[in-house]
Amino acid sequence: MDLSTPVDSNFTTALPKVETTTDNVLTQQPSFFHVFSRLIYQLCDDLDSLAYATNSVLEDFLTDGVRYLELRTIPRASPSSNITREAYLTTVLDTIAQFRSRSTQMSVYLILALDRGKTTPAEALEIINLAIANKPRGVVGVDLCGNPTQGDVTIYRDAFARAKAHGLGVTLHFAETPTSGAPSELDALLSFQPDRLGHVIHVPNDVKQEIARRKLGLELCMSCNVHAKLINGGFLDHHFGEWRQTDCPIALCTDDVGFFCSSVSNEYLLAAEHFGVGRAEMLRMCAKSVDMIFGGEQEKKRLREILRRFEEERATVG
Numbered sequence: 001m002d003l004s005t006p007v008d009s010n011f012t013t014a015l016p017k018v019e020t021t022t023d024n025v026l027t028q029q030p031s032f033f034h035v036f037s038r039l040i041y042q043l044c045d046d047l048d049s050l051a052y053a054t055n056s057v058l059e060d061f062l063t064d065g066v067r068y069l070e071l072r073t074i075p076r077a078s079p080s081s082n083i084t085r086e087a088y089l090t091t092v093l094d095t096i097a098q099f100r101s102r103s104t105q106m107s108v109y110l111i112l113a114l115d116r117g118k119t120t121p122a123e124a125l126e127i128i129n130l131a132i133a134n135k136p137r138g139v140v141g142v143d144l145c146g147n148p149t150q151g152d153v154t155i156y157r158d159a160f161a162r163a164k165a166h167g168l169g170v171t172l173h174f175a176e177t178p179t180s181g182a183p184s185e186l187d188a189l190l191s192f193q194p195d196r197l198g199h200v201i202h203v204p205n206d207v208k209q210e211i212a213r214r215k216l217g218l219e220l221c222m223s224c225n226v227h228a229k230l231i232n233g234g235f236l237d238h239h240f241g242e243w244r245q246t247d248c249p250i251a252l253c254t255d256d257v258g259f260f261c262s263s264v265s266n267e268y269l270l271a272a273e274h275f276g277v278g279r280a281e282m283l284r285m286c287a288k289s290v291d292m293i294f295g296g297e298q299e300k301k302r303l304r305e306i307l308r309r310f311e312e313e314r315a316t317v318g
């Protein structure tokens with residue numbers, strides 16, 4: 001059922017299921033962000049494991065019925081294993097290239113992320129330069145992620161300006177916690193002129209209006225926000241209910257399948273179950289989400305055609 005969804009994902013999808021507590025993942029840091037630095041990155045610190053994980057993620061999304069994927073990763077050097085940032089990125093891009101040569105059903109692109117609080121301004125520029133250099137291999141955008149309770153986002157102003165100047169899409173993790181929903185941070189992030197925002201949870205009314213005015217693409221992660229207790233309440237209380245009333249295109253995303261154990265198709269099912277999103281609205285939402293992809297006009301055309309055919313076939317079936 002899921003046809004054309006830009007997906008914010010992590011390579012954790014390929015790793016064994018990691019149990020988390022149901023405490024707030026951001027205040028209970030050891031249960032979430034530390035799992036990356038203390039467990040996942042140690043399990044996945046050689047290029048063979050990285051290629052294996054990347055490939056498994058791609059196969060899983062394909063099996064789920066995804067037809068367009070934007071995968072996101074922080075290109076990380078692992079000095080203990082002599083892996084440079086470049087080697088990490090080359091391995092991911094090589095794996096994507098091999099996947100493309102086997103399967104044309106699902107288009108795959110890559111977004112490179114900066115890890116707030118960890119990435120220095122100089123490293124940020126290095127990552128942006130890598131993104132620019134690898135546009136021909138399918139890098140389409142850059143993101144700011146990481147622990148939202150850490151770091152000053154304004155140090156990345158030059159990096160995002162450079163990314164935009166070189167035609168990369170900009171998406172930002174936005175207002176995941178009350179602290180990272182402070183007006184000064186949100187103003188700074190919006191001044192980077194992002195194309196899309198992820199999460200958008202703790203947003204004051206005036207900022208909501210600005211986001212709606214700009215019609216920014218929203219990457220919403222229902223399972224993540226509910227299970228990680230980033231929002232108060234359950235699925236019915238999720239801000240998807242509010243954003244779907246605006247003109248912003250929405251893509252339902254998985255965030256971390258490895259943590260939250262929910263595929264993209266399940267995220268769409270959750271929207272149907274909890275918010276009564278029917279077939280017509282679902283199709284409209286998917287069609288609108290095509291406008292927010294970073295993969296370019298040809299991809300948009302392809303996705304619109306897939307949606308058109310899907311609609312036609314289902315109409316014929318009855």
Ligand SMILES: CNc1ncnc2c1ncn2[C@@H]1O[C@H](COP(=O)(O)O)[C@@H](O)[C@H]1O
Nearest residue numbers: 010011036072073074115145146147173255
């Ligand atoms: C609520 N969800 C989230 N919010 C913010 N940052 C997140 C995140 N989930 C994951 N990350 C960030 O992505 C990194 C994993 O990147 P790779 O895939 O290893 O490249 C984690 O270290 C974390 O900082």
